[in-house]
Amino acid sequence: MSSDTSTATRPANLTDSGPDAAARLDLLRNELKRRGLDGFVVPITDEYMSEYVGSYAQRMAWLTGFQGSAGSAALLGDKAAVFTDGRYTIQVREQVPGDLYDYVDVPASSPAKWLVKNAKPGMKVGYDAWLHSVDWVKATAKVLAAKGAELVATDGNPIDAVWESQPAQSPAEAKVHDDTHAGKSVAAKRQEIADWLKENDCDATIVTALDSVAWLFNLRGSDVTHTPVALAYAIVHADATAELFIAPGKVTDAVKQHLGNSVRLHARDDFEAGLADLAGKTVAADPERAVAGIFEALEAAGAKIERLRDPVVLAKAVKNVAEIRGHKAAQARDGAALTKFLRWMENEAPKGEQTELSAVDRLLAFREDTGKLLDTSFDTISGAGPNGALCHYRVDEASNRRIAPGMLYLVDSGGQYADGTTDVTRTIPVGEPTAENRRRFTQVLKGHIAVDRARFPAGTTGGQLDTLARQFLWADGVDYAHGTGHGVGSFLAVHEGPQSIAPPHSKPGTDEPLRPGMILSNEPGYYKEGGFGIRIENLVLVVPVEVAGAEKQVLGFETLTFAPIERDLIDVALLTDEELAWLNDYHARTLALLAPQLEGEDKAWLEEKCAPISR
Incomplete structure (x- = not known):
């Protein structure tokens, strides 16, 4: 995710300069006291409920130093806490001072539970209504009221009042996403939404998720690093017209012509006034994606x-023919770039002269050499040895580790191309791997193959498939603390709902039926704290499958990502004949797809890596 006009997802300068963490906490507490508040809740999100957000919205990173993409913080007058799930157990302790904040695990606890436990009767706890869901507000207000405390909406965000160097919002222009990539015109998409509104007896719907706005209007932008979106809100009406609320400076003549007369343009700051204009209307709003402030404004308008x-x-999740075709093209060029990198790493890493950051730079250069890379799809996870055990590790100058013989190296990366979004993970040994390395890698590979080969009836959810990936690790009493798969956008967010593959009820989307056209990741892993990390990730497409004698529709996965899987880490004795056949077939397809894009030593190396493996 890099662009001259974009804002960094987790920029180091949010925490590397200015007052230290203790001073920032004091600044915020003094501001809360000035407002008559005893506490405050700080989520990692923006007014669009985004996962990745612009620098201007990195309030938790500025306050606590935490650089992860999921979590929250809460503070009272004499104590504070950060809340993260199992993906960030190690990272949060490295980045957030333990003398200032309690470390609280989610979902075992939550900000609401912590506040109820620590708040005293009569206390007023502030929240920004434009950063929380309406259900969170109602639930938290209820439990605090039972304690005799009160949840109070703030007038503006108090962190903004004390964050002197807060970055401005990106001024970047929006860009037209061509119909050849989108596969469907804006008019056709608006009509589909209008038909849906009529079916649900609604006059209008609020569209707030940035990737939803981008998809609906076939627009892209660079306001959020790694996610090609422009900051905007939309209201779509049952007559198929729409209102788009976006900063005027982002709207070029090309964008105006592209949108046409049926899309009325307004300044982004006029969105609340636009909600007021819906008085007396029946309006659809998504409680998971529209913040409490929107619901409050609609209620106030009547x-x-x-x-x-x-x-x-x-x-958006069910890709059309053009989106699928584009994604496959993006995967093919991305796989060739990754293959060049893997050969480079195999040659250079054993010399002990490369670091996690130099590897990131080299991989980026290979992708840039395609001439079509527009951004990376997330901050590259480049983890050597024990850093690889941090499943969502983000390397910086402070954590940068030299890659040395005897380590495993994990690289999880992706690219943003006009025709598709990629996300792929490979793990390679630097020197000779241990028996433990091989066993765990092969167990992860077996789980990966089990998901890839799955056949399941229509209506099956990702939650029902998750155990396929974990079963071989479970047999040894080990597991991994992240989901097995997430949805992926079409030149949009690398994490896209509603579908996911994860333990049932562990995250949104696990009960969403998988449908043909959905793209998901398949990424089981294993992480040994202080030792090493392993993950194998490909993207897959849900497709119909012909099964003789089937009594209902059967679905399966078509592999989309092609790059060699490290053969030196495989214990072939642990693979069944069917699994070995899958691996050899996968490598044969990888060679057929990527070899025409390579030459010389790169091509010869790929041929060696993709040669059939026998017992």
Whole structure:
């Protein structure tokens, strides 16, 4: 995710300069005291409920130093806490001072539970209504009220009042996403939303998720690093017209012509006024994606609110023919770039002269050499040895580790191309791997193959498939603390709902039926704290499968990502004949797809890596 006009997802300068963590906490507490508040809750999100957000919205990173992409913080007058899940257990302790904050595990606890435990009767705890869901506000207000405390919406965000060097929002222009990549015109998409509104007896719907707005209007931007979106809100009406609220400086003549007269343009700052214009209307709003402030504004206007999921979400997740074709093209060029990198690493890493950061730079250069890379799809996870055990590790100058013989090296990376978004992980040994390395890698590979080969009836959810990936690790009493798969966008967010593959009820989307056209990751892993990390990740497409004698529709996965899987880490004795056949077939397809894009030593290396493996 890099662009001259974008804002960094987790920029180091948010925590590397200015007051230290203790001073920042004091600044915020003094501001809260000035406002008559006893506490405050700080989520990692923005007014669009985004996962990745612009620098201006990195309030938790500025306050606590935490650089992860999921979590929150809460503070009272004499104590504070950060809340993260199992992916960040190690990272949060390295980045957030333990003398200032308690470390609280989610979902075992939550900010609401912590506040109820620590707040005293009469206390007023502040929150920004434009950063929290309406359900969170109602639930938290209820439990605090039972304690005799009060949840209070703030007038503006108090962190903004004390963050002197807070970055400005990106001024970058929006860009037209061509219909040849989108596969469907804006007019056709608006009509589908209008039909949905009529079916649900609604006059209008609020579209707030940035990737939903981008998909609906076939627009892209660079306001958020790694995710090609422009900051905007939308209201779509049952007559198929729409209102787009976006900063005027982002709207070029090309964008105006592209949108046409049926899309009325307004300044982004006029969005609340636009909500007020819906008085007396029946309005669909998504409680998972529209913040509490939107619901409050609609209620104040006298609109009737229907709590319905954003209709763009499923339409965006089920890729059309053009999007699938583009994604495959992006994967092919990305796989060739990754293959060049893997050969380079195999040659250079054993010399002991490379670091995690130099590897990131080299991989980026290979992708840039394609001439089509527009951004990376997330901060590259480049983990050597024990850093690889941090499943969402982000290397910086402070943590940068030299890659040395005897280590495993994990690299999870992706690219943003106009025709598709990629996300791939490979793990390689530097020198001779241990028996433990091989056993765990092969167990992860077996789980990966089990998911890839799965056949399942229509209506099956990702939660039902998750155990396929974990079963071989479970047999040894080990596991991994992240989901097995997430949805991926079409030149959009690398993490896209509603579908996911993860333990049931562990995260949103695990109960979402998988549908043909959905793209997901397949990424089981294993992480030994202080030792090493392993992950194998490909993207897969849900497709119909012909099964003789089937009594209902059967679905399966088509592999989309092609790059060699490290053969030196495989204990062939642990593979069944079917698994070995899958691996040899995968490598044969990898060679057929990538070899025409390579030459010389790169091509010869790929041929060696993709040669059939026998017992």
